[in-house]
Amino acid sequence: MTVNVLFAHNDVNWDVYKGTLEKALTDAGVPANLSRDLTPEEVDYIVYAPSSPLQDFTPYTRAKAVLSLWAGVETVTGNATLNMPLARMVDFGLTQGMTEWVTGHVLRHHLDIDYTLRHQDGDWLPRVPPLARSRRVSVLGLGALGSACAQALAGLGFPVSGWSRSPKQIDGVSCYSGDAGLKATLEQADILVLLLPFTPATENVLNAESLSWMPQGACVINPGRGQLIDDDALLDALDDGKIARATLDVFRVEPLPAEHAYWAHPNVTVTPHIASETRPETASEVIAENIRRGEAGEPFLHLVDRGLGY
Missing domain, CATH: 3.40.50.720 (NAD(P)-binding Rossmann-like Domain)
Structure with missing residues (x-):
């Protein structure tokens, strides 16, 4: 069964991530429709950056998780509309x-x-x-x-x-x-x-x-x-x-x-916030693995403790 994955980030990062995410999902054995233009009711997973215009998660009633591309999630953990699991980015790169x-x-x-x-x-x-x-x-x-x-x-x-x-x-x-x-x-x-x-x-x-x-x-x-x-x-x-x-x-x-x-x-x-950028190739592998886990009923990786804020 194909899962619908919403990419909720900006145009520049869509161009950067589209190919690597599609490849990672294929390599993980996850049939997926990756898009920026899904209606809320058909979204299974949200690939996310806290700077995204998407700030109201209320309509996404079917979504199983929000998967952040950033390690830092302090600007989204307090979002009262976010009632699904939130995973932060922890990856090799x-x-x-x-x-x-x-x-x-x-x-x-x-x-x-x-x-x-x-x-x-x-x-x-x-x-x-x-x-x-x-x-x-x-x-x-x-x-x-x-x-x-x-x-x-x-x-x-x-x-x-x-x-x-x-x-x-x-x-x-x-x-x-x-x-x-x-x-x-x-x-x-x-x-x-x-x-x-x-x-x-x-x-x-x-x-x-x-x-x-x-x-x-x-x-x-x-x-x-x-x-x-x-x-x-x-x-x-x-x-x-x-x-x-x-x-x-x-x-x-x-x-x-x-x-x-x-x-x-x-x-x-x-230095201009360059200590460590998320690398699309390795980050995409983490996102794909979490989606695979979600579909297999396995625990998600790197879940955020909303009480602690990380």
Whole structure:
């Protein structure tokens, strides 16, 4: 029996995903009609991005699940009309992309590459960084992305600690949870990586008080969510030297406004939300597998806990 799959995203992404989704569904053995023009009453599954114009799910009475193309779903979890299962995107491409970006920027700060680039003026200034074993890295958020990044950094020889709301056990990583655990994790953060989801409980997790717990001259890397940081507190910490450098990929307002202080700050690197994009080929495989599972009566992958918000 053919299933009807509504692609609820924009024109550009339809052009990108149409072929890969059709192939993935065929490879998964799912006969499917993939379209942008289905009436609500005939839709079995919704392939979705939270930025989609589709915000009222009430008419989709037959749909079995909403399958997000994004890892972040905080803007849709509170939608009162969404009463069916919601799955977020967790896939190899997203995880690998994030791991590569985080590892690259941790190494950049660890090796002080920015210092080297700033002093290309003819002076021979030997500046030997410590070995990784002497640079402590902390990761806030130990979900799929945070765990992968923490393990990759531990594999390079960094002492890695991580914090999450609920207790976790990860080989090679010292794991903490709870309020006391957050303070302990930040106290060990020569380099801090933020990979928490945005929820009311995580907003401004990095603020004036929590920044004060970090070692003098620490570095902050945020590929998670802009709302995790109190911007004024971070700028103050950068100005007084408590924080030496920050690399920021996500912001409260995107694109980051041209007048924002981050652009001009000499110790801030801004990147345009590129830490990890969803890769159509691998994301399509996850979507197809969830549709196959739905048709076979098996549990969906990566379901969102609406109470927690992720």
